Amino acid sequence: xxxxxxxxxxxxxxxxxxxxxxxxxxxxxxxxxxxxxxxxxxxxxxxxxxxxxxxxxxxxxxxxxxxxxxxxxxxxxxxxxxxxxxxxxxxxxxxxxxxxxxxxxxxxxxxxxxxxxxxxxxxxxxxxxxxxxxxxxxxxxxxxxxxxxxxxxxxxxxxxxxxxxxxxxxxxxxxxxxxxxxxxxxxxxxxxxxxxxxxxxxxxxxxxxxxxxxxxxxxxxxxxxxxxxxxxxxxxxxxxxxxxxxxxxxxxxxxxxxxxxxxxxxxxxxxxxxxxxxxxxxxxxxxxxxxxxxxxxxxxxxxxxxxxxxxxxxxxxxxxxxxxxxxxxxxxxxxxxxxxxxxxxxxxxxxxxxxxxxxxxxxxxxxxxxxxxxxxxxxxxxxxxxxxxxxxxxxxxxxxxxxxxxxxxxx
Numbered sequence: 001x002x003x004x005x006x007x008x009x010x011x012x013x014x015x016x017x018x019x020x021x022x023x024x025x026x027x028x029x030x031x032x033x034x035x036x037x038x039x040x041x042x043x044x045x046x047x048x049x050x051x052x053x054x055x056x057x058x059x060x061x062x063x064x065x066x067x068x069x070x071x072x073x074x075x076x077x078x079x080x081x082x083x084x085x086x087x088x089x090x091x092x093x094x095x096x097x098x099x100x101x102x103x104x105x106x107x108x109x110x111x112x113x114x115x116x117x118x119x120x121x122x123x124x125x126x127x128x129x130x131x132x133x134x135x136x137x138x139x140x141x142x143x144x145x146x147x148x149x150x151x152x153x154x155x156x157x158x159x160x161x162x163x164x165x166x167x168x169x170x171x172x173x174x175x176x177x178x179x180x181x182x183x184x185x186x187x188x189x190x191x192x193x194x195x196x197x198x199x200x201x202x203x204x205x206x207x208x209x210x211x212x213x214x215x216x217x218x219x220x221x222x223x224x225x226x227x228x229x230x231x232x233x234x235x236x237x238x239x240x241x242x243x244x245x246x247x248x249x250x251x252x253x254x255x256x257x258x259x260x261x262x263x264x265x266x267x268x269x270x271x272x273x274x275x276x277x278x279x280x281x282x283x284x285x286x287x288x289x290x291x292x293x294x295x296x297x298x299x300x301x302x303x304x305x306x307x308x309x310x311x312x313x314x315x316x317x318x319x320x321x322x323x324x325x326x327x328x329x330x331x332x333x334x335x336x337x338x339x340x341x342x343x344x345x346x347x348x349x350x351x352x353x354x355x356x357x358x359x360x361x362x363x364x365x366x367x368x369x370x371x372x373x374x375x376x377x378x379x380x381x382x383x384x385x386x387x388x389x390x391x392x393x394x395x396x397x398x399x400x401x402x403x404x405x406x407x408x409x410x411x
Contacts, residue, residue, distance in 0.1 A: 002029075002131065002135055002136070002138075002175070003135065003138070004029065004033050004128070004135060005132065005134070005135060005140065005318075005321075005322040006022075006033070006126055006128050006321060006322055007033060007036070008322075009126055009321075009322060010022060010033065010037065010102070010126055011037070013124040013126065014037065014041075014072070014098065014099035014102065015098055015099065016098045017098055017099075017122070017123065017124045018092045018096050018097065018098055018099070018100045018101065018122050018123070019088065019092060019100065019101045019103065019119060019122055019123035019124070020099075020101070020102050020103070020123070020124050020126065021078070021103045021104075021105060021109065021123055021124070021125050021126070022034055022102065022103065022104045022105075022126050022128055023104070023105040023106070023107075023108060023109065023125065023126070023127055023128070023256075024106070024127055024128040024129055024256055025106060025129070025130070025255065025256035025257070025281065025282070026106045026193070026196070026197065026201070027174050027175070027176060027193065028128055028129060028130045028131075028173065028174060028175070028256075029128065029130075029131070029175050030076075030104040030105075030106070030128050031048075031076050031104060032175075033128065034046075034074045034076065034102050034104050035074065037072060037074070037102060038072065038074060041071050041072035041099065042071060043069065043070055043071030043072075044069075044071040044072035044073065044074065045068075045069050045071070045072075045073055045074070046074045046076070047073070047074065047075055047076065048075075048076035048077060049075065049076060049077045049078060049080040049081050050076065050077050050080070055080065055081055058081045058083070058084055059083075062083065062084055062087040063087050063090070063091065065084075066084070066087055066088060066091040066101075067091060072099055072100065072101075072102060073100065073101050073102070074101075074102045074103075074104070075101060075102075075103050075104070076104045077104060077105065077106060078103040078104065078105045078109075079105045079106060079107040079109065079204075079205055080204060085109075085119065088101065088119065089119055089122065092119070092122045093122075096122070106201065106255065106256070107201070107205050107254050107255055107256075108253070108254045108255075108256065109125075110125070111250065111253060111254040126321075127321060128321075129173060129256075129281065129314070129317065129318050129321070130172060130173020130174050130175070130281075130282055130314075130318075131173045131174075131175055131178060132173065132315055132318040132319065132409065133168060133315060133406070133408070133409040134319070134409035136168075136178065137409060137410070139409065139410070139411055141409055141410070141411045142319050142322065142323055142324070143315070143316070143319055143407065143408035143409055144316055144319040144320055144323050144325075144327055144344060144408075145319075145323050145324055145325060145327075147344065147352045147354075147382075147383060147385065148325065148327070148344075148346055148350060148352060148382060148383075152395070152401075153383075153385075153393050153401050153403060153407075154393070155392075155393050156392075156393045156403075156404065156407050156410065158391050158404040158406045158407065158410060160404070160405075160406040160410065162360060162389050163294070165389060165405060165406065166294050166297055166298075166304075167182070167294065168311075169283045169284070169287065169307060169308065169311045170182060170283075170284055170287050170292070170293065170294060170297075171186075171284050172282040172283050172284020172285055172286075172287070173282055173283075173284065173314070173318075174189075174193075174282065174284065174285075176189060177189055177190070177284055182293065182294065187288060190284070190285055190288040193285075194215065194218070194285075197255060197257070198214050198215065201255060202214065202251065202255070205251075205254070205255075206251050213238070213240065213248070214248060214252075216238065217234075217238060217240075217245075217248055217252075218252070218257070218280075218289055219289050219290075220234070220237065220238065221258065221278065221280060221289075222280055222285075222286045222287075222289035222290045223290055223306075224278065224306070225278065225279050225280045225286050225306050225307070225309075225310045226277060226278075226279055226305075226306040226307075226309035226310050226313065226341075227277065227278065227306060228273070228275045228276075228277055228278075228333075229260060229275055229276050229277065229278040230275070231245060231246065249278075256281055257280065257281060257285075258278060258279060258280050258281060259278075259279055259281050259317075260276040260277065260278055260279070261276055261277040261278075261279060261313065261329060261330065261331050261342075262276050262330055262331075263275060263276060263277075263330060263331055263332070263333065264330035264331065264332045264343045264345065272332075272333065272334055272335065273333040273334065273335060276331075277331050279309075279310050279313055279314075280310060281314060282314070283307060283310050283311040283314060286307060286310055287307060290303065290307070292307065301358060304358040305356075305358050308356055308358050308389075308405070309341055309342075309356045311405075312341075312342070312354070312356050312387055312405060312408070313329070313342060315408050315409065316329060316342060316344070316354070316408065317329060319408070319409075320344075325346055325347065326346065326347040327344050327345065327346050327347075328344070328345050329342060329343070329344060330342075330343045330344075330345065331343060332353065332369075332373060334372075338368075338369055338372045338373075339369050340353040340354070340355060340369045340370060340373050340384075341354055341355050341356045342354040342355075342356070343373075346382075349380050350380060350382040351373075351377055351380050351381055351382060352382050352383045352384070352385065353369070353370045353373045353374075353381070353383075353384040353385070354384075354385050354386075354387060355367070355369060355370060355384075355385070355386045355387065356386075356387050356405075357386055357387065357388045357389075358388075358389060359388060359389065359390075360388065360389045360390045360391075361388075361390060362386055362388055362390065362394065362396070362402040364396065366386050366388075366402075367384065367386060367396055367397070367400050370384030370385075370386070370400060371384070371397075371400070374399060374400075381399065382399070383399050383400075383401065384399060384400045384401070385400075385401050385402075385403050386400075386401070386402045386403070387403055387404070387405045387407075387408070388402055388403075388404065388405065389404070389405060390402070390404055391404055392404070393407065
């Protein structure tokens with residue numbers, strides 16, 4: 001069984017918090033991880049709200065439903081019973097023992113108005129994404145933390161070939177997809193996944209019209225993943241009113257289909273672009289929506305840029321979820337056009353810049369954006385790294401490095 005890096009975080013939270021909510025997209029392994037904790041909590045029980053009988057019990061007697069059992073209660077797919085949250089608050093106020101409830105949710109409760117009942121101080125929220133490459137490889141190296149380490153980057157000669165990297169991108173992070181061979185069966189999984197999500201989950205958590213427009217919107221967004229979000233241009237291209245488009249994007253973010261990467265800013269006197277980048281969360285699903293396979297990526301290298309950046313941003317985001325430091329992820333772009341693909345800022349103000357290149361070789365000009373960032377930040381600039389598809393860790397001047405993409409997770 002694959003060991004998830006968030007498992008220790010869940011275990012720690014259950015030691016001192018009454019309610020732990022494990023949220024993330026469908027099929028990323030939330031239920032599997034939640035069930036593992038029942039083995040270490042005697043007297044626990046597992047209930048899924050996918051079961052109509054369970055939902056009927058909640059409708060009839062929500063307080064009685066929550067009061068049952070003295071051990072850990074795992075409630076799967078909690079977003080299907082939003083009315084339970086206010087009763088959960090009352091039950092926790094009655095008995096605040098830690099580790100009483102482990103919830104899973106396939107919708108971000110913080111973005112859904114119907115689930116807005118406050119559990120502040122009573123609940124810890126942990127987000128689980130698809131499998132990271134480190135989890136698939138069975139190692140616990142946190143590349144984000146390593147980028148902030150002192151001294152030079154550790155020399156590395158990666159054994160990961162370019163074809164293997166492309167295969168990892170196309171597989172994405174859904175556990176079931178990772179076990180399927182590329183081709184028709186993997187593609188059919190993505191087709192079924194999207195059908196279930198759009199025909200069932202969207203209808204259950206939102207009262208929107210025009211649901212048939214969502215597949216087209218997703219397909220368009222896949223070709224623009226890792227690009228700046230331009231709502232007006234998307235609205236014109238799709239022929240959707242701006243307010244409708246915003247509702248659709250908020251819904252897809254709530255379902256963990258996409259995420260936005262905020263622009264970094266500080267009081268430096270720079271004229272900075274404030275628009276966020278928009279990214280689909282899973283690179284495998286992104287590639288499926290693009291109609292990209294390994295052969296097409298090799299024949300049309302221009303397709304790889306945004307897809308590779310989506311993949312790298314996802315790997316970094318997964319590592320930040322269990323980092324020992326508090327690190328935030330941004331992008332950086334000035335109005336004159338200087339940019340850095342990804343910017344990591346630690347709580348102490350130190351910054352690491354990441355550029356993502358799909359080429360297997362590096363040139364000095366690839367560091368232009370990082371050099372500009374270093375000049376702007378001064379001592380706050382810790383390191384600049386160009387992630388590329390080559391095989392060697394190479395220095396390119398003070399604080400500047402070329403690093404294979406696999407250096408993010410390979411020891």
